[in-house]
Amino acid sequence: MNALSPLVRIRAERDQMSAIERRIADFLLDNAHLLRDYSSQQLANALKISQSSVVKFSQKLGFKGYPDLKFSIGESVAHHRAIENAGQAEGLLAHPYAALADSLWRRKMDAEKETRLINAPAQLEAIAAMIAAAPKLVVSGLGEDGIQAQSFALRLSLLGLHCVHHGDPVLLSTALAGACHNDVMLVFSEHGKQPALAQVSRDLRARGGKVVSITRHTANVLRAHADQSLLVSAHDERAEIEPLLYRAALQHLLDVLFLALCERHGERLVHLQANVERLRQLLDP
Template sequence: MDDLVKKIQGMSLTRTDAEIAEYILANLNTIGFQTSTSLAEAIGVSDTSVIRFIRKLGFKGYADFRGEMNARAARQINQVQQDLSPGEKYARSRAQLKQDSLISDVGGYTLENLQKSFAQLDQGTVGQVVDILLSSDRKYIAGFRGTACCAQYMASKLLFLTPHVVPVTHADATAVENVLDITDKDCLFLYSFPRYSQICGVLMDIARENGAKIILMTDRRTCPLASKADVVVVAQVEGLGFTNSYVAPLSLSEVFLLAISGQRDVTSTERFNRIDAVMEKEKLY
């Protein structure tokens, strides 16, 4: 926000401009949530005065200004959140949670994560992921701590569609031992979100050295691990509370699974019939 602050400080301001400027500078982290009308009412000036001042700052209009403020606030939040431990996130979020609006607040965060994630996914990427998974002999599906739920879901459903699926969900020596034998005929599907566990980079390096294809699902294309992957899938995991929200990664995983099922009819295979028979006999529903 320093550039905006410097710009305002260097301007020649009328009394009304000064009032608007003072309010904006005092509410930099939340100003993007206000409409021009609510901002004008809070300051005690006209809507026209607010829009005129926003244009003096170099913005095309209030929507342009509001979008920039939200983007800047999000960048600051993301930078802070990535460096926080779960305990620190808990301490921070506990003071901010509103118990009487948890349902709508969590719902809002979840829907926004889903919308942003699906907006960044295209059919070409889906096709790449499906091709890699179906053409690989062994599919190593990895995710640790919070992302273990994503890896477990993907691995269990994928195993129903194709054999030789290896879940890797423990961030210890067994993860290395599992992936060490990966070959150029295999692939690694890795889930990794802030704070990007170091073991994820280790596994990607092993897979890359052995010639295996790598699919990475993460929160941004510029994350530290993205350069090691053949395909990067972006999923938003910003949570209202002390941990990431994995609804979006799970939903994107379902897209890949459905795309695979659309290309491979497993119901007529001997493998499927044997699975179905055992499940029915042992009541493993």
Template structure:
């Protein structure tokens, strides 16, 4: 998992000392190759203990492991340089908006890929395959993604339902237990309605798969399986364009992995598409 991507994902939740270390790593990462933890602390203007805590927050045992991960990322960038993203402005003509948005979405897709490893996807697919019931819960813009995923799962015959109404979701959760799966989608990981349903699912011993931002948040703490979406700087405030791009990638990887793992499910998806085509063109 890319260290630079993890740092970008965590930036909104970092303390002032951690933010200084994050900026130093992202902007002057090459310098870290030759620095000790004491020297990094001095150059970033923080204490040495802050350096150690920052490394641990990123999932490393200490500074040496963090330093090696940064070097690995730097080596990768020499082979695959990062694309510089240009902000969309109100003076841009529509063809420039289209090209810039495409560039931003491609960047979000690459970061989402780097933030999630194969083992996380495999755990999620196993949970989906073995679930007796599947409930997808989300609110706001994330509900469109939950509904899309539920329809995809229904196409291959999996017992999935999406609920945006908390009371309906709570009623359904009451019928679920240890053999069932809740998929909770919240880009912040702090949606009160989603968290209440997730806590009820936890009390009923359901498995919980979260699709949320990377890092520590209440939803990730409840989940036994976690996939991470990327929160990018949106071209239009509160539109969740790039968040949906990231969430859609996670959902499509899971759905494609499911269908490719079972020939019968591939045939079911084909048959469902044929029925939809007949309805639309009859």
């Protein structure tokens, strides 16, 4: 059994569930605090599905049955409620912004946990190996995605990897015109819906290159045309909060990948230290 909260697992895996499973998942997420009053048959009746669908859903998450899932969710709700109550009690004695900061920090932690759950260590290792072996790396992202893309491209370059960043689809397509076998492109796109990036991805793969997509944990065109995918799970109903959670979870995921590259190839650390020192001398002679 995964040590993470069942609610975190359900939210993280929701986008890959069947239609009936999503209905069960949404009900559990929206009514977790009331779940103790529902038997598997009552839940099935409320959703107009079979009781066996509820049981199979529970077992797919790794539980023996619905009672075990319900008990685990109840424990999770009680745990989070205790944490929130403690945070609120502390907030009464502190500045209002302290309570706001604490709440945001907890939501970021949840997003990072969800994201870690859906990116298996073996997958991160495979992506790190693909990047390390690439003759050339191209990193791209449009709009706000380009900020994270440019930052990560810089860090890859500091490791001594042949890496360039492009934030314009035309320049990106031109840069990839001479792509070689096993060149790798990392494509940043939160929702994975940009047709131009999807077309460039298809073109690169046709030349023998590899594509790594970095998107939300949803079915999207960029992910469909990628050899490997990094996935971000960050959810909040508040429009001002959800982008903050996405960026925080994405940054943590990229940090883990960066460290994997450092650990996998010791010589990369030599390049990193030399390049950081060179930049320090340029910026602070």
